[in-house]
Amino acid sequence: MTLKYLRNKVVEVEPRPDGNLTVSWRLTDDLLKAEVQLIVQPPELEIIKTEARLERYPPRSCREASERIKRVEGISIGSGLRKILAGLLGGADGCSILMDAVLECSNAVILHFTRPGIEAGENITDPDEKLAATREGIKSNPRLIRSCISFQDDSPIMKGLNL
């Protein structure tokens, strides 16, 4: 059976020589072509520069995307971001495509920082040591607690941790 609709999305994080991160987000489907680029400055993860371009047939509410994206310059990736973005890009006349793009870029930045720790854990072959390392990771990153099935109270990983 042929497809009547296909969507491709890519988000990528690339460290720059100046220490900042370039985050590129692209979406293409049968009706829309969209690109967002953010420059993010560690350690505060402040969004210091933005660009957006929506082509093909963007929804009416997104036709001023290249100006609207500028509203997020100066905000930082961290807790409360979803609420801040809802105020800046969401609402009845908002552009949900831009809001989703910035949230997905922010998530990619977090995963950029997460990846080295996960790769280090792959070098541990002993299952008990691996479990202990995972538990230490949870203690140092409490936002993981109850964030998914692995870190719910009844998970074997959480047994005895009393977090």
Next chain:
Amino acid sequence: MISFQRSQVVGAEFLDDNTIRFNGIQEDHIYGMEISLEVRIDDGKIMKIHGNMKRYTNFVCPRAVSVLQTAVGLSFRESGWDKQVMREIGRKGCEHFAEIVIECGRCLDSAVLSRDLARALKDNPGLNQEEYLSSRQR
């Protein structure tokens, strides 16, 4: 050099006039997952779902596959559906499965519109596509 990259691909098959099957794939440097779900177009309800977890980070993650069944009956047309998916499929199961389901939900209206535009173009190859899409109040 790229330090993190994620790709999402969602394809839509129309099984009949009122049923779409979405096939969603998410691959990134850390995780690899797939979801297939069938949606009733008129009310946006998920009728069937299954998932495949290919790459994950710990031995508990695959338990999230069975949690996917709680999505059956959920509607992509209900207010706050995306938050409900993240709560029921993400928090109680796997956040990355939830991300694929949410992307499929976001594609529902565009997929239907895309099908309808293709049909309209078949009937009228000279159709003004922009006007047609504007008339559908996007």
